[in-house]
Amino acid sequence: MEYKSLRPSQTLLDPQNPRLPDGTSNDKEAVNRLLAEGYPQLLALARDLCNRGEANPTELPIAWKDGSKYVVFEGNRRFAALKLLADPKLADDPAHQAAFTRLSESGKKPPRTIYCAITKSREEADPWLTLRHTGANEGVGVRTWSTQQTALHRKRMKAPIDSGTLRSIAIADELTEAYHQDTELVALINTVRASKLTNIGRMFTGVTLSRMQFVMKQAADGDPQVLTARHNANQLHGYFSWAFKFLNQNSVDAFKNDTLRGNLLNNEAAVFLPSAADSLPDHVRLADHPYSPDGDEANDDANDSTDEDSDDQNSTTNDGDTSIGTVDGDPEKDEGDDDPPASGSGGKRDKKPERALYSGVKLSSLSPNIQRLLREAKALPIDDNYATACVQARVILELAVSDPKVLAWSGKKENDKLAQKIRGCIYKLDPAIETPQKARQDLVQALMEVNDIGITYMHQFMHNPSARADPHLARRFSGAFTPLLNSINEAVR
Numbered sequence: 406m407e408y409k410s411l412r413p414s415q416t417l418l419d420p421q422n423p424r425l426p427d428g429t430s431n432d433k434e435a436v437n438r439l440l441a442e443g444y445p446q447l448l449a450l451a452r453d454l455c456n457r458g459e460a461n462p463t464e465l466p467i468a469w470k471d472g473s474k475y476v477v478f479e480g481n482r483r484f485a486a487l488k489l490l491a492d493p494k495l496a497d498d499p500a501h502q503a504a505f506t507r508l509s510e511s512g513k514k515p516p517r518t519i520y521c522a523i524t525k526s527r528e529e530a531d532p533w534l535t536l537r538h539t540g541a542n543e544g545v546g547v548r549t550w551s552t553q554q555t556a557l558h559r560k561r562m563k564a565p566i567d568s569g570t571l572r573s574i575a576i577a578d579e580l581t582e583a584y585h586q587d588t589e590l591v592a593l594i595n596t597v598r599a600s601k602l603t604n605i606g607r608m609f610t611g612v613t614l615s616r617m618q619f620v621m622k623q624a625a626d627g628d629p630q631v632l633t634a635r636h637n638a639n640q641l642h643g644y645f646s647w648a649f650k651f652l653n654q655n656s657v658d659a660f661k662n663d664t665l666r667g668n669l670l671n672n673e674a675a676v677f678l679p680s681a682a683d684s685l686p687d688h689v690r691l692a693d694h695p696y697s698p699d700g701d702e703a704n705d706d707a708n709d710s711t712d713e714d715s716d717d718q719n720s721t722t723n724d725g726d727t728s729i730g731t732v733d734g735d736p737e738k739d740e741g742d743d744d745p746p747a748s749g750s751g752g753k754r755d756k757k758p759e760r761a762l763y764s765g766v767k768l769s770s771l772s773p774n775i776q777r778l779l780r781e782a783k784a785l786p787i788d789d790n791y792a793t794a795c796v797q798a799r800v801i802l803e804l805a806v807s808d809p810k811v812l813a814w815s816g817k818k819e820n821d822k823l824a825q826k827i828r829g830c831i832y833k834l835d836p837a838i839e840t841p842q843k844a845r846q847d848l849v850q851a852l853m854e855v856n857d858i859g860i861t862y863m864h865q866f867m868h869n870p871s872a873r874a875d876p877h878l879a880r881r882f883s884g885a886f887t888p889l890l891n892s893i894n895e896a897v898r
């Protein structure tokens with residue numbers, strides 16, 4: 406490969422630049438497309454070229470001679486910045502023109518030429534472009550610095566480390582590592598990272614962190630933050646795929662405050678959110694539980710195997726009775742009502758998924774109509790009737806907290822919103838529920854569902870025909886509200 410110093414006037418921007426997927430017809434169009442893609446970044450690059458008087462020597466542009474001109478395959482942004490400094494009128498936007506004019510008249514001189522590698526064809530350049538822009542490629546390509554490495558480098562430079570930028574880098578680093586087997590998602594993350602880095606931190610802040618159960622943690626004082634979650638990468642795959650598509654397609658105005666971010670979680674992102682019932686006991690790094698395309702199938706196989714073993718072990722009692730179902734003397738009680746074994750009473754196995762909705766709930770103190778609906782719900786296996794179960798979860802809960810005896814006890818009114826009635830019951834049962842050290846832990850999940858997105862889900866199953874139910878959601882609602890419903894039943898007995 407040959408090497409040559411090229412002036413901007415000698416070059417043409419690549420009409421097939423992947424940053425401009427539908428192509429361009431001339432340099433002016435290419436320049437304005439690059440401005441539209443990232444004007445602040447292009448202006449910052451031009452300013453840096455003026456301040457330093459040279460281009461980055463660690464990254465050579467690659468060009469191909471086509472007639473009297475050289476087509477730039479790698480380094481289009483650098484040459485576009487130099488072209489705009491030489492002729493600000495290339496920019497269509499008057500504000501862009503004014504900014505580059507001020508910079509060109511500042512007295513600081515950008516480099517007149519950039520040292521480039523010259524290829525004989527596009528095909529000769531393609532392998533190098535692939536290695537430059539598609540990640541580590543098992544060590545052959547470019548490995549980006551981790552957050553810690555970036556922070557260490559800036560510390561050595563004695564340069565300020567912006568906390569918002571560091572959070573953005575930390576999240577991008579974590580997700581790139583966690584989803585390395587999904588090349589499309591990693592490419593999308595890198596696209597957003599290259600053009601809208603700070604928007605990542607703006608998206609994943611405030612209400613997004615709390616509702617998604619994300620926490621930025623430090624291993625020790627002085628260490629960079631890392632993103633931790635209560636779900637693994639497979640469970641969050643759909644959400645992050647949606648989130649980075651949204652970041653790529655929208656400006657910060659679409660998510661610039663908690664109200665907008667909350668609306669996104671309640672609406673556009675709702676179908677991609679993992680179930681709270683499937684959350685992990687503690688926050689973990691996503692990269693410690695990385696995405697695997699076969700992960701769901703592997704988990705299903707493991708669950709199937711566990712269920713079969715459990716069925717075999719539970720199908721026979723000590724006296725040889727193989728029957729299962731209603732327990733004599735209590736028509737409301739089925740196998741889901743069995744008391745859990747006492748600690749230390751033998752080998753502890755994983756708890757089987759709940760067979761029917763609210764299988765552990767008794768509402769004997771409430772109206773006969775609610776009791777009948779509860780019995781009918783318990784007769785329907787969730788796996789075969791999960792759409793019905795998701796609707797029944799809300800109906801039974803709303804009828805219970807709206808029972809006249811319950812309203813008189815909780816101090817709420819019939820026309821109060823569902824969330825207000827539920828909170829009224831929770832606060833009546835545990836006035837210290839907001840104090841982590843004192844709160845009744847069996848009611849914490851119910852409060853989380855009310856304060857976060859659970860109740861919104863429930864409303865959607867009643868009013869939005871596009872809402873998609875699934876068995877995990879039905880079990881999530883059942884598990885979250887069973888302790889509350891039983892506590893209400895005892896309180897108004």
